[in-house]
Amino acid sequence: MQQIRNVFRKAALRAENTISSVSKTGRKQPGASMSTGPQQREGTFYEFRTYHIHPHQNAAFLRLTSEKIHLRTAQSELLGYWTVEYGGLNQVFHIWKYDSYTQRAAVRAALAQDSSWGEQYISKAMPMLSSQDSEVTYLVPWSKIQKPPKEGGVYELVSFQMKPGGPAVWGEAFQGAVGTHAAPGYAHPVGVFHSEFGWLNRVHVLWWYESADHRAAVRYRSHSDPRVVAAVRQSVGYLESQRNKLMFPCPYSPLK
Template identity: 25%
Template sequence: MSALARSHRLLSPLLPLPRSPLVSRLAPPLLRDPLATKSFSSKTPESKGEHDEAKPLGKVSGIVNSILHGSGSLPKMQSQESWGVSLARGKYVHELQNHRIKPERYDDYVQLVSEAFPRIVKESNNKIRLTGSWATEIGVLDSAVHIWEFEGYAGHAQEMDRLRKDPTYQKFIKDLRPMLRSRDNQICLEFAFWESRPPVALGGIYEMRTYLLKPGNLLEWEANWRRGLECRRQFCEPVGAWFSQLGGLNYVHHMWNYPDLETRKKTREQAWKVDGWAETVYNTVRLIEHMEANILLPMEFSSLK
């Protein structure tokens, strides 16, 4: 055996073994021949032909990713606009207003809105309807909640334009601002399965429950709550339910009426005994980022009281 042959035989265990193109493509960078590895970012026109056979890499890595993590395709998600079409009653738009009042100006505030809000409704020729106005009894104190109803977005835009040109309304806003610590609003739609009650005197207390959902969970929340509502309806009729479209997003609000807190307690305990209610709670609580329950008392001029 020649000296050259003996030298090659001795060195051959140290030389890289031939690899199939698939193994070469999948091997981590540290296992590849460093002299043969080039990043895609450093490719030059001269070296284009050098990597032509590596084009199937995306397909192979996609197969591996599918094996490790499941299908790489993303589920088709409905947009928030299409959710509004599928979930909403569709006839009305509601504006939910929250006013946080300076404690020392609380009585002035009640007197001001008690005069202004009925006048706004009357002068609109019923194009603005006041679903209700409430003051917080338990929860965020020194605050008030007002829910207005408009005939769609077009009705809302038309009435807001009219009020901006109304000197009496502008004076009301000017007088209102110094009485408040803050105010915010949301444009909301009614859930199709939960129509808001018309004006009626129910008496007792109102509970406004507000949920901030994790983004993307509105459809699942609605499907579970639609079933769970039938469990609650055996003991208590809901007042209304809305989901936000403008302002703070991913919010759900629903309202209940009870004669008193003791009746509320018993009603909620009874619901737990009905098949399906525990499942509804289990399926919806994991969808929630934050939740709160405020006990409200209707103001004297409220259409729901």
């Protein structure tokens, strides 16, 4: 019964806030918000790119990228570049940071005019790929990029397909679930991202572990932690599906 009362209390507070944003003339005040969650305060966004490589070309693609990636990073900031070890075969995953959509458009235009990039990399790399995926994401309002405490280790990208409604519906519960995994030192959260273009209502958490065996040990311990179990139970009601990938950083990845 107490839980039901809390639900109605929160609903009443939301209604009260909505009413208070309307003036006596019936017009909504300029500062009022009808959004479903915290507003994005910065223009900075992160493009997630996943390349699927023909199996027999995997080694050649990685070698070519290692030799020519400097042509690409000269144009915009690379956050990380990984090979997928578990959760997908013959894949690379990379994250690019942009200050605005205008900047990204300028970068793409510059690359199209860069003969070295086109001749030395694109013309050779594209035939090695079977498909490409791109997703634009923002950091959730309560997250920031946190580099791992040391180089080396593995990264896990966990992708959650949430029910529609936005952070106003699932944000608090999801933040609690992430926090219980991070606060006791089970894992190091590099960043939490929500989708803007691509699959909507998707949230990604990028974790760092010292090794794959470290991750396995952490998972075993956390599953017997009452705080983690309670937080997961609270957030799972907003979840439709999830998947993950364990990834190794490439030598030229800024996040190692």
